[in-house]
Amino acid sequence: MTARSYLDHAASSPMPAEVLAELVEAMGQAGNPSSLHQSGRTARRLLEEARESLAVSVGARPDELVFTSGGTEANNLALLGAPRPGRSQVAISAIEHPSVAGVRERGDQVQLLPVDADGFLVTAELAELIGAQTALVSVMWVNNETGVIEPVAKAADLAHAVGAWAHSDAVQAFGHLVIDFAASGLDLLSLSAHKLGGPVGIGALVVRRGIQLRPSGFGGGQEAKLRSGTVPVALAVGFAAAARLAAVRQAEEQQRLAELKQQLVAGVLARIDQVRVNSPALASPAIVNLTFAGARADDVLLLLDAAGIDASTGSACTAGMHQPSEVLLAMGRSLADAGSSLRFSFGPSTSAAEIERALAVLPTAVAKARAAA
Amino acid sequence: MRILAAMSGGVDSAVATARLVEAGHDVTGVHLALSRNPELYRSGSRGCCSIADANDARRAADVLGIPFYVWDFSERFAADVVADFVAEYAAGRTPNPCLRCNEKIKFAAVLERGVALGFDAVATGHYARLDRTDEDPSLYRAAEPAKDQSYVLGVLTAAQLARCEFPLGEVQSKTELRAEAAERGLLVADKPDSHDICFIPTGDTAGFLNDRLGERVGDIVNEADEVVGAHRGYHQFTVGQRHGLHLSVPAGDGRPRYVLGLDPVANTVTVGPKSSLVVRTITGIRPTWTERPQTGSWRGLVQVRAHGEAMPATISVVADQLEIALDEPAFGIAPGQAAVHYDGDRVVGAATIAATNS
Numbered sequence: 082m083t084a085r086s087y088l089d090h091a092a093s094s095p096m097p098a099e100v101l102a103e104l105v106e107a108m109g110q111a112g113n114p115s116s117l118h119q120s121g122r123t124a125r126r127l128l129e130e131a132r133e134s135l136a137v138s139v140g141a142r143p144d145e146l147v148f149t150s151g152g153t154e155a156n157n158l159a160l161l162g163a164p165r166p167g168r169s170q171v172a173i174s175a176i177e178h179p180s181v182a183g184v185r186e187r188g189d190q191v192q193l194l195p196v197d198a199d200g201f202l203v204t205a206e207l208a209e210l211i212g213a214q215t216a217l218v219s220v221m222w223v224n225n226e227t228g229v230i231e232p233v234a235k236a237a238d239l240a241h242a243v244g245a246w247a248h249s250d251a252v253q254a255f256g257h258l259v260i261d262f263a264a265s266g267l268d269l270l271s272l273s274a275h276k277l278g279g280p281v282g283i284g285a286l287v288v289r290r291g292i293q294l295r296p297s298g299f300g301g302g303q304e305a306k307l308r309s310g311t312v313p314v315a316l317a318v319g320f321a322a323a324a325r326l327a328a329v330r331q332a333e334e335q336q337r338l339a340e341l342k343q344q345l346v347a348g349v350l351a352r353i354d355q356v357r358v359n360s361p362a363l364a365s366p367a368i369v370n371l372t373f374a375g376a377r378a379d380d381v382l383l384l385l386d387a388a389g390i391d392a393s394t395g396s397a398c399t400a401g402m403h404q405p406s407e408v409l410l411a412m413g414r415s416l417a418d419a420g421s422s423l424r425f426s427f428g429p430s431t432s433a434a435e436i437e438r439a440l441a442v443l444p445t446a447v448a449k450a451r452a453a454a
Numbered sequence: 455m456r457i458l459a460a461m462s463g464g465v466d467s468a469v470a471t472a473r474l475v476e477a478g479h480d481v482t483g484v485h486l487a488l489s490r491n492p493e494l495y496r497s498g499s500r501g502c503c504s505i506a507d508a509n510d511a512r513r514a515a516d517v518l519g520i521p522f523y524v525w526d527f528s529e530r531f532a533a534d535v536v537a538d539f540v541a542e543y544a545a546g547r548t549p550n551p552c553l554r555c556n557e558k559i560k561f562a563a564v565l566e567r568g569v570a571l572g573f574d575a576v577a578t579g580h581y582a583r584l585d586r587t588d589e590d591p592s593l594y595r596a597a598e599p600a601k602d603q604s605y606v607l608g609v610l611t612a613a614q615l616a617r618c619e620f621p622l623g624e625v626q627s628k629t630e631l632r633a634e635a636a637e638r639g640l641l642v643a644d645k646p647d648s649h650d651i652c653f654i655p656t657g658d659t660a661g662f663l664n665d666r667l668g669e670r671v672g673d674i675v676n677e678a679d680e681v682v683g684a685h686r687g688y689h690q691f692t693v694g695q696r697h698g699l700h701l702s703v704p705a706g707d708g709r710p711r712y713v714l715g716l717d718p719v720a721n722t723v724t725v726g727p728k729s730s731l732v733v734r735t736i737t738g739i740r741p742t743w744t745e746r747p748q749t750g751s752w753r754g755l756v757q758v759r760a761h762g763e764a765m766p767a768t769i770s771v772v773a774d775q776l777e778i779a780l781d782e783p784a785f786g787i788a789p790g791q792a793a794v795h796y797d798g799d800r801v802v803g804a805a806t807i808a809a810t811n812s
């Protein structure tokens with residue numbers, strides 16, 4: 082088998098060997114961190130060390146960190162736990178991940194906050210739309226399809242001005258950008274481990290001290306009575322290890338990934354016509370989104386896959402088919418363009434050779450997909 | 455070869471795909487999403503395009519270790535198959551949507567997309583055989599006559615057949631096929647076969663048509679044009695049908711009566727004795743040919759419904775139509791169905807039945 086290019090780190094980033102080693106070692110420790118005996122104490126110690134380590138990674142206090150099963154549950158907990166007496170609305174940006182945007186299907190009153198053609202939240206409109214009825218404002222830190230970096234601190238200020246809480250889904254930011262929860266002004270922040278090389282199945286919601294959320298389920302009351310269920314200690318250990326490793330490499334990686342991204346974009350623009358770059362300059366270095374006008378995204382992906390390149394649209398799949406990206410539609414793209422866009426995303430294991438391989442394959446793949454459309 | 459295997463989620467296409475993988479081809483599985491609203495479809499065994507079927511197909515592809523995609527052909531399907539189905543009934547004819555789907559979707563739109571993407575052929579789990587010893591492949595009935603599906607492939611042209619693979623043509627029995635599926639670790643081994651029209655999973659064709667064409671009360675008349683009953687839409691009837699007529703005036707001779715014809719303009723259904731259903735000649739329009747177009751007259755076998763018998767006939771090309779003279783009279787042949795004609799077991803071509811004569 083020839084070498085493949087894995088350009089889908091935003092879907093899940095492979096686990097570095099040192100993280101895996103810590104995870105496996107912790108897996109070998111039996112014990113329920115809620116037990117009072119010896120093995121419980123051992124487990125609890127590992128768990129709390131992981132919590133403290135992660136708190137440092139995101140600029141929060143350890144007791145503000147609530148472990149969840151992942152980014153999705155963290156978002157659900159924030160959105161479903163937030164509504165407060167007298168405040169019946171939540172306001173979310175128009176480009177949120179389904180684990181936030183899905184709140185619309187729960188019958189709550191949800192306001193969609195518009196974004197501009199680059200995907201940036203229009204903060205003037207945000208100020209107009211929210212008010213005394215707003216319980217929560219949720220704006221993601223980094224969008225998972227385009228990588229655009231949102232003005233979350235500004236959104237938090239505007240939310241606080243009307244007495245609302247501010248939440249941000251930082252799942253795609255964590256590991257790639259500096260996250261300082263205390264400085265952000267946010268009340269709630271969602272994290273996930275597997276997007277930065279940690280294990281799948283664990284994430285966290287950071288909850289500012291003094292914020293009282295409603296638990297979304299009932300049980301033994303673990304995790305600050307907010308999220309019941311035995312906490313998977315080894316996953317927490319792996320999560321913390323991945324976050325530490327990412328922090329150590331971060332400055333260097335930002336530079337390196339920005340160069341790889343530039344290599345891909347410049348190469349594509351030089352080789353293929355009718356391409357639009359959907360990621361603005363102010364975006365995560367790890368994500369780029371491109372529209373190949375006139376080609377079905379699924380067909381380009383099929384051809385890339387066959388040629389050893391793993392990429393994605395980044396948008397939701399329904400019944401195995403990619404739907405035209407809601408994110409790009411919210412940015413004002415046509416239905417056709419929204420169905421012709423691909424996401425390439427990078428991580429620590431991404432190399433210039435992987436990008437070159439993709440560039441070697443893309444022109445033919447796009448030409449064929451255009452012919453098939 | 456790079457082969458695109460159409461995987462419905464059923465056991466046939468799963469085994470067909472497995473055989474191609476085993477033969478060393480570079481196979482990609484594709485499930486066709488044909489319904490606009492797959493969630494509304496009954497999940498599981500019947501419809502060909504429910505989400506559960508897509509999942510079964512994906513699972514089979516994963517077991518085989520091949521790439522798998524779902525292609526959305528729901529718009530084309532709605533326009534080319536479902537709308538045509540309704541329009542044909544509205545015109546008083548009885549269409550065959552599976553044939554139409556093969557002609558317009560599976561071996562046309564899907565094949566074209568696949569070829570543009572670099573695939574050499576489309577494979578399906580149909581029971582039919584292709585003989586490739588000549589330059590143009592010849593299409594034959596399946597080895598096991600009871601399972602033969604060459605009828606629904608009869609509309610394919612030489613250009614289409616050149617890019618087809620039917621790996622199940624030699625299968626001897628469904629039992630054998632299911633055993634093979636189980637042996638290969640395919641979980642669909644025990645999945646029931648589908649029988650219904652895939653876009654009418656309830657099986658209630660009359661209800662489906664009523665929803666689209668409306669109920670329009672009209673007369674049921676006999677051959678002397680006397681009113682003998684009432685109907686709620688001629689599209690609920692098919693030529694040759696005997697049951698469900700609810701006639702108010704008994705037949706003079708007390709013998710069973712059958713639907714003889716439908717008149718969309720007058721909104722009448724004509725009924726009469728079985729003897730009036732006799733068909734000796736058939737006019738077929740829009741002939742298609744699996745190999746080269748024929749000219750003149752020749753002897754052959756004609757089949758007019760999916761599991762119908764092959765009837766000996768003299769077939770002639772007259773202008774751009776087929777005139778089929780049956781050796782023995784047949785009963786109740788519905789306009790709109792396909793007449794597929796054979797030379798022994800070899801499919802020669804097909805035409806749409808436009809008219810029949812006694």
Ligand SMILES: Cc1ncc(COP(=O)(O)O)c(C=O)c1O
Pocket residue numbers: 091092150151152153154156178180221223224225250252253273274275282283284
């Ligand atoms: C922006 C964003 N939020 C939330 C999630 C969900 O995270 P998880 O997979 O941990 O549930 C994802 C991952 O798909 C994401 O990209």
